[in-house]
């Protein structure tokens with residue numbers, strides 16, 4: 001079979017692969033973009049509830065998890081949220097800031113995929129969809145990739161096949177297998193931005209399914225003030241998804257159900273309204289069902305009947321309610337993956353493997369994971385752009 005020469009072959013037509021291919025193509029490189037799926041950018045299409053939270057104005061390296069917290073600095077510093085926003089505006093895609101710097105399309109996420117495909121077309125990128133990747137060879141200078149009907153070769157190969165979250169969308173652990181084949185280490189992948197499950201005594205909280213409240217959730221040193229949601233399996237909502245990335249099995253998480261209350265607020269409330277109940281006091285800021293469940297678990301009724309010491313203790317528990325999740329809802333429900341191809345084996349400027357010249361890894365496949373809120377796409381764009389500069 002004839003071998004077609006390219007300057008670069010990018011595996012994975014998701015967020016990072018589309019960006020990398022488009023930029024390399026526009027820099028005059030002949031690029032082949034390969035995906036086993038029948039359409040590009042499937043995760044982009046379902047992201048942000050169909051409106052794609054495409055970046056975050058507050059992008060900064062400290063909003064990313066990685067074994068090397070400095071690794072993402074170079075790429076994030078050279079291709080910023082403002083750069084991506086300029087691209088969005090050039091394509092006349094209407095957008096808005098929802099909250100906390102999160103930028104969304106006014107209309108459909110389809111506009112972002114269409115924009116990236118336009119950019120690929122402008123760079124003359126060749127797109128090979130429904131193309132499972134067969135054998136991959138490397139003779140030290142050139143990579144050889146077997147595709148269904150042909151074999152292709154290029155001096156550069158980009159791993160942009162993402163992480164294993166949401167397998168039903170075509171997500172796989174392919175990136176890790178390929179990286180290991182070339183001698184790159186992989187930091188153990190775990191589901192992240194994922195609901196946590198509750199069992200044992202805490203399963204009782206599942207009866208609150210559907211109840212949400214603004215809380216401060218924390219795991220270790222990470223703290224997030226956002227909504228938490230009780231579900232029929234445990235806990236979800238943005239605050240919980242955020243701490244899930246930091247949570248480790250068998251460790252507790254803490255929830256502050258009264259983030260705006262002063263330390264002695266229950267004693268003060270007792271002095272002012274001794275006949276009021278804990279449930280009623282809590283219901284001033286929390287949904288009634290949650291207020292009832294918490295008051296019941298604390299075993300307190302009228303505040304006037306409780307000693308100051310008991311109320312102080314109740315206040316402390318409400319400000320740091322410990323949950324011991326028995327697991328997560330796993331890769332089937334995880335928005336992203338923590339862990340991945342080790343940054344120790346990649347150059348931060350080019351995302352090129354230190355010991356395999358010409359091999360790059362970008363996007364979610366790499367051990368860099370952002371917070372909820374557009375940070376993960378910004379990493380995909382920035383790492384894809386950085387790799388393309390090296391081609």
Ligand SMILES: Cc1cc2nc3c(=O)[nH]c(=O)nc-3n(C[C@H](O)[C@H](O)[C@H](O)COP(=O)(O)OP(=O)(O)OC[C@H]3O[C@@H](n4cnc5c(N)ncnc54)[C@H](O)[C@@H]3O)c2cc1C
Nearest residue numbers: 012014015016036047048053161162174363364374376377
């Ligand atoms: C439900 C959901 C909502 C999300 N919402 C947001 C959001 O609003 N904002 C945000 O910043 N992030 C969001 N994310 C995270 C974001 O989608 C990912 O971080 C991002 O898509 C990663 O980009 P990527 O290019 O590395 O991987 P992907 O976009 O996953 O692309 C990988 C590509 O590789 C292909 N592929 C996989 N295996 C193979 C193989 N063996 N051979 C060939 N091709 C292969 C896949 O088909 C896919 O097209 C969301 C994720 C989910 C699941």
